[in-house]
Amino acid sequence: MISLYRPGTSPLHRMPAGRKLLLIGVLVLAISIYPHTLWTLGIAVAVVVAGYLIAGQGISGLWRQVRMVWMLIVFTGVFQLIFVPWPAATITTTRILLVILCAALISLTTQTSAMLDAIERGLTPLSRIGVRADRIALLLALTITVIPVILGFARDIITAHRARGVRPGPRTFVVPLLVHTMRFADELGEALVARGLRS
Amino acid sequence: MAGTIAFDRVGVRFGEHNALSDVTITLTQARIGVIGLNGSGKSTFARMLNALVLPGAGEVRVHGIDPSAEAARVRRIAGFVFANPDAQIIMPTVAEDVAFSLRGRGVPQAEIAARVTAELEVFGLSALADAPAHELSGGQKQLLALCAVLITRPELVIADEPTALLDARNRRLIIDHLFSERVPQLVLVTHDLDLAARCDVVLRFEDGRLLEHGDPAEIIARYSEAYA
Amino acid sequence: MTTRTSFGGADLARIAVFAALIAVLGMPPAIAAFGGAVPITAQTLGVMLAGTILGPWRGAAAVLVLELLAFAGLPVLAGGRGGAGVFVGPSVGYLIGWIAGVIVIGLIVRADRRRPTILRTSIGVVLGGIVTIYAFGIPFQAGITGLGFGPTFLSSLLFLPGDLIKAVIAVALTLALWRAYPRAFGQTSRRPQASSDTVTSVNESAPTTPQA
Structure with a gap:
C-alpha cells in the first residue's frame, strides 16, 4: 500500500x-x-x-x-x-x-x-487502564499485511463475474467478498495462534 | 531424535459432529504421514498436536507435554504449516514476518536479526527480505511460512497439505525442506500419496476414526484400492 | 484490548481482516461494483457490516484500527483519503461516530446469538449506522464550521437518502451472509483472563448450523 x-x-x-x-x-x-x-x-x-x-x-x-x-x-x-x-x-x-x-x-x-x-x-502509558499497545501495534501491522489479500479477493470476484457475464452489484459482489474474507479470517486466526500469539 | 506423540482414547466433537473418536496410538517415528478423505479427521488430528484443537475426551501428549494444560509450551516446540500460504503471513514484510516467530521467546534483538538473515539465506529469500510479503509468488509465500517455522528450531513440524496450492517446482522445494535434517519430526497430512510413501509410517483416517496405521506401502495400497 | 475483553488470535484475525475489508470497500474495484457511485457509499456500508457481523467490540476495534492506519498516513479511507489532515477537518465527528455507531449496531443486532432478524437488524443499522453517526458528526461539524446546529443539521440531510439506501443494503447483505456463511457470525475465543492460556478452536465455538 x-x-x-x-x-x-x-x-x-x-x-x-x-x-x-x-x-x-x-x-x-x-x-x-x-x-x-x-x-x-x-x-x-x-x-x-x-x-x-x-x-x-x-x-x-x-x-x-x-x-x-x-x-x-x-x-x-x-x-x-x-x-x-x-x-x-x-x-x-x-x-x-x-x-x-x-x-x-x-x-x-x-x-x-x-x-x-x-x-x-x-x-x-494507557496500559494502566488496560490498553495493550503491543496488541494494537500487532493489529495495525496485521491489517497492513492483509489489505492486499482482501483487495485480491475483490479483484478475483469482479473477474469471475465478468467471465460469467454477471453484472456486479452490491449483493453479487459483497456477499462473496464477505464469505471469502471471513473464511480467510478463520485461517489467519488459526495461524496466529499456531505461530505463538500470546494472549 | 524424534520425540513421542501419544494419543489415548482421544475424541473431539464439534457440536453434533464427531470429528475424531477413540484414537489411541503412540508414534516415535521421524516422518509420519497422515492420509484420508476430506472430513476424515486427519486435519483435526494434526491440529491437536499444536493445541489448535483440544481433546474433548482422552489424553494427548506431545513430547511429554499435555496440550490441554500447556498450550503455549507445546506451540514453542511444534511448528505448523498450513495449506494456504496467504493466511500464514502476519507482518507486512518478509523479514518482519520471519522475525515475528521469535517474539516472546526471550531471544535478544541482535540475535533475532542474525537468525533472520541466516534463515532467509537458507530459503533463498534474502533478496526479498524487505519486500512486502504480498508481492511474493504463492510458492515463495509458502517458503516464507516454512522459513518462519524453522527459525524457531522446532522439535516437531506439523504440515497440513503444505503443497496443495503449489506448482511442481515449489512443491519440490517445500518437500526438500520438510524432509531435511532440520525437521527432527514431521507430521505430514497430505492427499499426495507419493509423498506419504516417503514417510516412515502412515496413518489412515476415515469418518473420524484411525482406521489403520503402519507400513506406508501397504496402507497406501489399500487406500488406493478402496477409492480406485 | 482491555482487561474487560481479551481478544484471542481468532478475534485479532477477524478485526484485522474486517478493517482491511472496509479499506478495500473504498477502493476502485469495490467502487466499480457499485456502479461507480460515490465511493463513500461502499465504505460506510462496511462500517455498518462490522457491527452486524463482528458484533459491538470486535466491530468497533476494526473501525478503530482502520482509522489509526489512516492517521498513520495510509490512504485507506474512501477514494484514497487518509493522513492526519482527515482528523482535523469538519467530518472528523463522523469518523468518531463510526466507532460509536458500530457499537450501537452490534449491541442491538447481536444482543443474543440467534439469527439476525430483519426488524432488529434494520433498527440497529438505522439507530447505529445513521442516528448515532450523525449525533457525533453534526456537533463536530457545527463547531468546526461555526454555523451552529440548525444549518449543519440541514446540510447533513443531503446525505440522508444515500445513508438510508446504504442501511437497506446493509440489512439485506447481513441476512444474505447469514444464509451463505453463518460461521462468519460466530463468537470466537472471547474468554476470561484467568484462563487466557487455554484455546478454544474456531471450529468448535462457531455455530455449525444456523438456528431457524
Missing part, C-alpha cells in the same frame, strides 16, 4: 514523529481556535505556505493537497455563504482548509512505520 509519505531530507522529515505531532498539533489548534480577521488569516496562510516550503513540498505539493480536499472545501464554502456574509464565510472556509493542509504536513513528512511506532509509544 502506497502511503501519503513523500520522501525528503527537510528539517520536518528529520524531526522525530512524536515531537512533530506535538508541534503541528499546537499549530493546528492555534489556527483553529484563534478568532480570525482577514489579516490574521493572511499570517496563518503565510505560516502554512512556509511550512510546505520548509518541508520541501513546494507550491505544487501544497496544490496537490488542496486538490485532494476541494470537494469538501466547496461544500463547506457554499453552505457558509448561504448562512453567513461573505467575509465570515471566507474566513471560516480558509481556516478549515489551512488546518487540514497543516495537519497533512505530518503525513507528507513522516514514514508510516515511524507513525506506527509513535502511535504504539503514545498508547503505552
Whole structure:
C-alpha cells in the first residue's frame, strides 16, 4: 500500500514523529481556535505556505493537497455563504482548509512505520487502564499485511463475474467478498495462534 | 531424535459432529504421514498436536507435554504449516514476518536479526527480505511460512497439505525442506500419496476414526484400492 | 484490548481482516461494483457490516484500527483519503461516530446469538449506522464550521437518502451472509483472563448450523 509519505531530507522529515505531532498539533489548534480577521488569516496562510516550503513540498505539493480536499472545501464554502456574509464565510472556509493542509504536513513528512511506532509509544502509558499497545501495534501491522489479500479477493470476484457475464452489484459482489474474507479470517486466526500469539 | 506423540482414547466433537473418536496410538517415528478423505479427521488430528484443537475426551501428549494444560509450551516446540500460504503471513514484510516467530521467546534483538538473515539465506529469500510479503509468488509465500517455522528450531513440524496450492517446482522445494535434517519430526497430512510413501509410517483416517496405521506401502495400497 | 475483553488470535484475525475489508470497500474495484457511485457509499456500508457481523467490540476495534492506519498516513479511507489532515477537518465527528455507531449496531443486532432478524437488524443499522453517526458528526461539524446546529443539521440531510439506501443494503447483505456463511457470525475465543492460556478452536465455538 502506497502511503501519503513523500520522501525528503527537510528539517520536518528529520524531526522525530512524536515531537512533530506535538508541534503541528499546537499549530493546528492555534489556527483553529484563534478568532480570525482577514489579516490574521493572511499570517496563518503565510505560516502554512512556509511550512510546505520548509518541508520541501513546494507550491505544487501544497496544490496537490488542496486538490485532494476541494470537494469538501466547496461544500463547506457554499453552505457558509448561504448562512453567513461573505467575509465570515471566507474566513471560516480558509481556516478549515489551512488546518487540514497543516495537519497533512505530518503525513507528507513522516514514514508510516515511524507513525506506527509513535502511535504504539503514545498508547503505552494507557496500559494502566488496560490498553495493550503491543496488541494494537500487532493489529495495525496485521491489517497492513492483509489489505492486499482482501483487495485480491475483490479483484478475483469482479473477474469471475465478468467471465460469467454477471453484472456486479452490491449483493453479487459483497456477499462473496464477505464469505471469502471471513473464511480467510478463520485461517489467519488459526495461524496466529499456531505461530505463538500470546494472549 | 524424534520425540513421542501419544494419543489415548482421544475424541473431539464439534457440536453434533464427531470429528475424531477413540484414537489411541503412540508414534516415535521421524516422518509420519497422515492420509484420508476430506472430513476424515486427519486435519483435526494434526491440529491437536499444536493445541489448535483440544481433546474433548482422552489424553494427548506431545513430547511429554499435555496440550490441554500447556498450550503455549507445546506451540514453542511444534511448528505448523498450513495449506494456504496467504493466511500464514502476519507482518507486512518478509523479514518482519520471519522475525515475528521469535517474539516472546526471550531471544535478544541482535540475535533475532542474525537468525533472520541466516534463515532467509537458507530459503533463498534474502533478496526479498524487505519486500512486502504480498508481492511474493504463492510458492515463495509458502517458503516464507516454512522459513518462519524453522527459525524457531522446532522439535516437531506439523504440515497440513503444505503443497496443495503449489506448482511442481515449489512443491519440490517445500518437500526438500520438510524432509531435511532440520525437521527432527514431521507430521505430514497430505492427499499426495507419493509423498506419504516417503514417510516412515502412515496413518489412515476415515469418518473420524484411525482406521489403520503402519507400513506406508501397504496402507497406501489399500487406500488406493478402496477409492480406485 | 482491555482487561474487560481479551481478544484471542481468532478475534485479532477477524478485526484485522474486517478493517482491511472496509479499506478495500473504498477502493476502485469495490467502487466499480457499485456502479461507480460515490465511493463513500461502499465504505460506510462496511462500517455498518462490522457491527452486524463482528458484533459491538470486535466491530468497533476494526473501525478503530482502520482509522489509526489512516492517521498513520495510509490512504485507506474512501477514494484514497487518509493522513492526519482527515482528523482535523469538519467530518472528523463522523469518523468518531463510526466507532460509536458500530457499537450501537452490534449491541442491538447481536444482543443474543440467534439469527439476525430483519426488524432488529434494520433498527440497529438505522439507530447505529445513521442516528448515532450523525449525533457525533453534526456537533463536530457545527463547531468546526461555526454555523451552529440548525444549518449543519440541514446540510447533513443531503446525505440522508444515500445513508438510508446504504442501511437497506446493509440489512439485506447481513441476512444474505447469514444464509451463505453463518460461521462468519460466530463468537470466537472471547474468554476470561484467568484462563487466557487455554484455546478454544474456531471450529468448535462457531455455530455449525444456523438456528431457524
